Amino acid sequence: MTRLxxxxxxxxxxRREINSIKRKGPMSIQTxxxxxxxxxxxxxxxxxxxxxxxxxxxxxxxxxDKCSAYLRSYAATISAAKSxxxxxxxxxxHELPDxxxxxILRNRARH
Ligand SMILES: [Zn+2]
Numbered sequence: 001m002t003r004l005x006x007x008x009x010x011x012x013x014x015r016r017e018i019n020s021i022k023r024k025g026p027m028s029i030q031t032x033x034x035x036x037x038x039x040x041x042x043x044x045x046x047x048x049x050x051x052x053x054x055x056x057x058x059x060x061x062x063x064x065d066k067c068s069a070y071l072r073s074y075a076a077t078i079s080a081a082k083s084x085x086x087x088x089x090x091x092x093x094h095e096l097p098d099x100x101x102x103x104i105l106r107n108r109a110r111h
Contacts, residue, residue, distance in 0.1 A: 014058045032060045037067045041074055070107040076100060 032040075037060050043049040044057050061068050080096065 014055075015062075017055055018059050018062050032056050034060075034064060034067055037061070037064070038070065041071060045071075045075055045078060066107065069103075073100065073104045073107055077104060 037057055040049055040053060040057060044054060049057065061071060077096070077100070080100075
């Protein structure tokens, strides 16, 4: 199975979990604040967060545009950094695009 397929499968499973949690009502989930989510994002992206915490982050992300945007910027930054270090190219080609940098700073300021 390709990595993409695995990611899609995991995402579908997460959506199902979120929907079943939502059906049980808001009292059944231990809510996380935006600050909690940002604090745990590193582990979340690296797949190191315990399953229960991942689910709570998934639930929060499904309802919070700010954190979803932050996660996207964060993941994009990590993958840009990884490709910068893993490939032998000129430094200019891997500079953080201005609009991405601005978007990250903007999102950080809100948290
Ligand atoms: Zn949030």
